[in-house]
Amino acid sequence: MNQLKNAHSPYLLQHAENPVHWKFWNNKTLENALKENKLLLISIGYSACHWCHVMEHECFEDFEVAEVMNTDFISIKIDREEQPEVDAIYMKALQLMTKQGGWPLNIVALPNGKPVWGATYVNKNEWINVLSQLADLYKNDPEKMIDYADKLLNGIEIMSDTNELPKSKTSFDLDELVNKWKRSFDLEFGGYSRAPKFMMPTNLDFLQTFGFLKKDNAILDYVDLTLTRMAWGGLFDTVHGGFSRYSVDVKWHIPHFEKMLYDNALLLKTYSDAYKRTNKPLYKEVITKTIQFLNNEFYNAQGGFYSAFDADSLTKENKLVEGAFYSWRIEELKNIISDDFDLFSKVFNINSFGFWEEDLYVLIQNEELELIAKEANIPLEELVEKKRIWEIQLKQIRDKRQKPRLDDKIITSWNAMLLSGLVHANSILNDIALENTITSLETFISNQLTKEDYHLGHVYKNNQLYIDGLFEDYAFVIQAYIDLYSSTFDESYLQKAKNYTHVAFDLFYDVEKQFFCSHKNDPNLIIKHFEIEDNVVPASNSVMANNLIVLGLLFENSYFTETAKKMTNHILETIDYASAFSHWLLAFLKTEKSFTEITIIGDKANEYNNEINNFFIPNSIISGSKCKSNVPFLKDYSFNQTTDIYICTNKNCLKPINSIEEFSIYYENINN
Template sequence: MNAFFKTMNELQHESSPYLLQHANNPIHWKAWNDTTLATAKTENKLMIVSIGYSACHWCHVMEHESFEDNEVAQVMNAGFIAVKVDREERPDVDAIYMKAVQLMTGHGGWPLNVVCLPDGRPVWGGTYFKKDNWIDILNQLYNLYQSNPAKVTEYAEKLHEGISFLGIVNHTNANPEEQDPAHIKALIEKWSKSFDWEFGGYARAPKFMMPNNYLFLQRFGYQTSSKDLLDFVDLTLTRMAYGGLFDVLGGGFSRYSVDMRWHVPHFEKMLYDNGQLMSLYAEAYKRTQSPLYKEVIEKTMDFVQRELLNPDGGFYSALDADSINPKQQLEEGAYYVWQKETLQQLLQSDFDIFSTLFNINDFGYWEHDNYVLIQSQSLENIADQFGLTVAELAHKKQQWERLLFQEQLKRPKPRLDDKSLTSWNAIMLKGCIDAYNAIGNKDYLKLAQDNASFIIQRLWSDEGHLWHTYKNGQSTIIGFLEDYAFTIDAFIALYQTTLEESYLYHAKQLTDYCFDHFYDETQQFFLFKAKNTSALIAEHYEIEDNVIPSSNSVMAGNLFTLGILFHNSHYEKTAMQMLNHVIPNIDYGSAFSNWLNLWMNLSTDNKELAVCGSDALSMIQLINQNYLPHVIVAGSTTASDIPFLQNRFDDNDTLFYICENKNCQLPVNTITTALNELAIK
């Protein structure tokens, strides 16, 4: 690429791995910032806003086909201001333009490409485009804007109205009868019609994991003694763990599978998925003591520590789907797939058993003579077929996995997105805590505490706000609501595990900051973007839960818990206002699963537990090993000023206080009695 293009492409000055991937394109890319937006207005040029992320396969395809092409560059450079956005760095920008594309086309995804007026209002958009189609569309839009700008502006105004309308929350309130969690059952019955009873998950492809859906369904199934629901959750978790989507060799989950069987993923591994799945499998392990779930936790934690841990105690964001193949070309999944001949050479006489276990057959075949390892039968069934004990087969499986993993390490690794995002770090922090509580590995607790220190020291400014992203010793971009919501949630969980009250006070401090800078009194929800930062073309309130729970649902849950622990009626009132606005709008449960989880807190099953005394920490550790989704836990080893714990410490005994709806029973002094009292009756 000549020096002129390199000078005109401003992405070389950015730190985002995704933006840097485009720094050598012949496009005159600019980053999203106030200077770029002012330039578009000054030059009166349409803007192309192109949004993606570093691990996105189809983003790479469009880059290779179009953004590396000089013919495309001539069109884009001559008539437009071209802006590249890393959706992970700027989820606020992504959310607004995703709404626009969904209004225009009925669907969305990445890469996300939008053409906007110079003031940022969109006029056209879509996702992936082939080169010729892309050039044709841009030429048409350029010519229309030159010949009839009023028509383009009129369309932008109508679309802007639609985007702004989507940002308004329906303020219908649930009446007292509608607030009864018994109404959740009808939502579950409707939801369950989409369940896949053969492979788990939903009966459609592509297949996303949606961890929060199963955290809720597991809780609801447990509290209502629904064997069918619990069976479905276990079917889903087992099938996901069997491989393909889950990397049985190196650990960690890919983002989604393209088929119904959880077999062939888009091979990118995202921190947020793996953090949430740690929490999900940890809770499921507490309930079932399944060795498979424990194996998933341990392998995934090994993966995170090996591949995603930075020297400061933070976590990197993602591994790419693409890696270098034997032909020295970037290819999706090249690091993970196997050919039959290679496996035969490596496994020798064990190949027949291995190929039955991991389906080196039509079931496990992908494409181009490649197989993606996937288990479809239990170890018990396979062992029986080959006259082995389950222990013997399990031992062989471990040996095979170690052998292939060592062979895999000889391959070029997928590219790493080495920025650290506050929200995603907090999600993984929570996953580490939950994994520690479930299986007791102290390394996981240390990982969580080190990560908490990283967030406090590197991502929490002296002015009181959180930063959103960190790389190369620099923290940048003012934090969004998701950064606060997930950090508060993680700090509450870290307090509930360690009883170190500083974490709880940190959570409260961040909560109060959110009220000052994000809360909208009119809408009675929290804005996604802080009020004191540069405005976008419309306000955004993140309400619906998706692959990641919505920041408002997480904040509402935080307020509910902190309201109880600090006896703060304002927190509790706000949480209930938010929930009561959402309840009448819940049509399909999967899009509101974290709200449903909060709604379950109004169940008569829900309890609070305070453990106070010199042995409180060891007792809390035992309590946390149990599956108790309906219990809010707190405790102290000394006298505490936390309102929920005040006047409950006894120098001579460790006491368990069980409360329900602000009414507490007389304390008991044995953990067995406490657990019996907490059990679902």
């Protein structure tokens, strides 16, 4: 029978009424597959995935399909957000078999879990046909499938072996890698010259850092073009706030409309850094609206944040349609905006540029408000105010619509990403309410997502922490506590970061491979998975390398430092395409001469820190104390009548600075 009615995951619960006899991924299910000698059908997706819903409706709700699946297969349904390590392993199999990836991810495997076939979305007739052929082949010629499975597993093992990473054709040259990277830049709309278009915050973080350090205005202009176009496009919801996962076109216009916590969490830092660098009002608007969206829609009263909004939402006719909540008809807009419709249409392109499909439009800006105001012969301030009022009016109408379905899982790693993002955002907003949100989220992570002895869980729902923490949870939680320390100088946060780090070493570090495995030893997994390549979310190993460099410095812990350097240097030897390793490159920069240590000692340490955090100072660590410190890095600093700012680069320290005014002069001098 279908076991999913007992699931926590909203995605699994969506399949609880299917006639398919879905099982959970666990020891019992996999043991039964071996006993019954049945093929496994492993279907992986997530609640916000549009094509996952389409395939469920066309295939898994169908009794004819269910008959085939129930007769010849043991069918397992997995939420990839609950078990990303299982997803990652079988995604590698799919990529080897088909040269593509995506979700829904459907794998047919031998009873021992070794994959033999894979696909993403498949329609009903093709699904029945393929499954029938595979079932017949296993009954009539199992050795053929077993031989193929062994060869495929060997390929997966090679892909996953950190010692088998392909060496770069050339010696590591960061400038050359970046120049090669530039060839893929879309200089009209930002991002890369292809669709679909993902936002890739970690790429932008590195490019912003590298461009600033190198004084490369071409790179910084590209970053600003990308951030501006992303904010203008339908990808960013200017009415309710928040980014969708990706755009299906090159101009960031039409997304798949799912909104994920991790995208919005990571982009808070990216836009905060960009605002510090440029003071561009649009960036601050994006930050403010994104936080408002997260607080209004994803916030849990205990202090954590939910995972996602679905891509699909209900129309007036009560039909689930992709983007129904976000799209508009002209007649509707004219009724809402009335007298100002022509100007509104100019701002948000209610024309061929903003057209989506049928008679629907998705709001998109295509030029700066300054230019539109000048053309309309009105002050910029007046247009900005009109835009604000229009968005309020649209929100009032939208609020009457059925919202997209909410995935109310609370995922530890994603909440830690958000904690970091909020800390960076508050360095420019200095908002008391946001400070309270940060405090409550930290408390939630510490009290609800952490078990005894700094062991984390991975998912929290219905007041229950379930699934043991994965390495990604530790990596991002440690990063969040480092960020909290740097913004507050509260040494308890730094100690927590260190405590979680020791647990991560105990649970996940592979001494032979010199990397952290994504999961604890699990006999049900066909291989160990090491997350190495940065994607939309940076790889947990690259996040940890950055963490260890900072913790190694502050705790004067050479093991942390050397581990990070070994990890990073191993990766540097393999890099041909920088975009897949951009967070590793940030770790590399931390080991270079440009890495800056800013230390603030004295009564006004926190005040000075708040001021200094308004500056964009990439590739740096800020530490300090207003009293005698227990942090090894700070223990030898003396306290004077003044508050002193020490700036050291490449083990060379400047004369102490005693005021923010002096620091401003220093900052201007080094950046001009």
